[in-house]
Amino acid sequence: MSTPLYSIPGSPAPAAAPPPAPPDPIGAARTVNEVLAGSRIEAVMDELDRDLVGLAPVKSRIRDIAALLVVDKLRANLGLVPAGRTPAPSLHMCFTGNPGTGKTTVALRIAQILHRLGYVRQGHVVSVTRDDLVGQYIGHTAPKTREVLKKAMGGVLFIDEAYYLYRPENERDYGQEAIEILLQAMENHRDDLVVILAGYKERMDTFFRSNPGMNSRIAHHIDFPDYTPDELLQIAERMLAGRQYRFGEGARAAFAQYLGRRTRQPHFANARSVRNALDRARLRAASRLFADRDRVLTEAELTTILPADILASRVFAAAAP
Numbered sequence: 001m002s003t004p005l006y007s008i009p010g011s012p013a014p015a016a017a018p019p020p021a022p023p024d025p026i027g028a029a030r031t032v033n034e035v036l037a038g039s040r041i042e043a044v045m046d047e048l049d050r051d052l053v054g055l056a057p058v059k060s061r062i063r064d065i066a067a068l069l070v071v072d073k074l075r076a077n078l079g080l081v082p083a084g085r086t087p088a089p090s091l092h093m094c095f096t097g098n099p100g101t102g103k104t105t106v107a108l109r110i111a112q113i114l115h116r117l118g119y120v121r122q123g124h125v126v127s128v129t130r131d132d133l134v135g136q137y138i139g140h141t142a143p144k145t146r147e148v149l150k151k152a153m154g155g156v157l158f159i160d161e162a163y164y165l166y167r168p169e170n171e172r173d174y175g176q177e178a179i180e181i182l183l184q185a186m187e188n189h190r191d192d193l194v195v196i197l198a199g200y201k202e203r204m205d206t207f208f209r210s211n212p213g214m215n216s217r218i219a220h221h222i223d224f225p226d227y228t229p230d231e232l233l234q235i236a237e238r239m240l241a242g243r244q245y246r247f248g249e250g251a252r253a254a255f256a257q258y259l260g261r262r263t264r265q266p267h268f269a270n271a272r273s274v275r276n277a278l279d280r281a282r283l284r285a286a287s288r289l290f291a292d293r294d295r296v297l298t299e300a301e302l303t304t305i306l307p308a309d310i311l312a313s314r315v316f317a318a319a320a321p
Helices: 032-039 041-051 056-077 103-116 141-152 175-188 201-210 212-217 229-242 251-262 271-290 307-311 314-319
Strands: 093-097 125-128 156-160 194-199 220-224
Touching (some): 032 041, 032 056, 041 103, 056 103, 056 220, 093 103, 093 201, 103 125, 103 156, 103 194, 103 220, 125 141, 141 156, 141 175, 175 212, 194 201, 201 212, 229 251, 229 271, 251 271, 251 307, 251 314, 271 307
Parallel strands (some): 093 220, 125 156, 156 194
C-alpha cells in the first residue's frame, strides 16, 4: 500500500478519539430503586447501621436526608427545578453532642453518600479546628481559610468545635474574617462543597444566635445523644474484638462498674473514653504477663483482659474510702 501524500514518514499515528462516556445510570433513573442501584448508597447506610452502636435518631435522620436526595435526583431528571433556583440543594449541616458520639464517623459516611449520588465530586472529608482557619496577625486568616477550602472542594469540610471561630470578647480576634469567607464559600460553592459544623449543643446555639448568616445556611441540625451504659459495653467489646482481645470471666462486669463510676466524673467522652480505658487495661495486662518472663504464654492468656486489669484503674482508687 502506498504512503498517503499527507503522511509524514516516521510520525506517530493520530490519536484515536476517546470512547464515549458511559451513560449515567443515576441521570437516567426514573425509580428509587434505579437511583439506589446506580449509586449503591444503601451499602453505605448499612455500614453505618453495622459499624455504629446505638444512635438510632441519628441514623434515622441520615436515612431521611438520603431519601430526600434520591427523590431530588428523580425530580431533577424530570426537569422539576423551580424557576430561578439553582438545582443544588443546601446540604450544610450542624452536628451537636458530646465528644465521642460518632460525629466524625457519620460525617465520613455522609461524604460517601453525597459522592455516590453526585452531589460532590470526590467525597473526601477535611477535618479542621479554629487553628487551621484563623491566623494570628493581620493578613494571615484569609489565605489560611482559603487554603483549607481549596482542599475541601469536592467533598466535606468538617469544622470541630466551630463556636471557637467567634470570640466577641477579643477585639483583635480574626475569627470573624474566617466566618465571612466560609459564608461566601458555603453560598457560592454549595454544588461542590458541604460544610459540617460540630460541637456542644449549648455552645453551638449561642454561636448561631451571634451569627445568623451562618445559621441561615445550615439546612440540617442533627443532635447526637450520649451512649447508654449497655451501648458503651457493646462498644468496648467491639473495640477489643477489633484488636483480638476479649473480656475474661468477670471482666465485663468489672468494666460495667468502671463505666458506672467514670460516667459520673468530669470530661467523660463516650466511645473515646472507652477506647482510652481499654488501652490502659491492655497496658496493665501486658505488665502482668511481662512479669513472668519464663512462662510459655497461651493464646488465651495473650488475648484476655482480666478483672484485675480493669479494677486497678484510678477510678476505683478515687472512690475508695
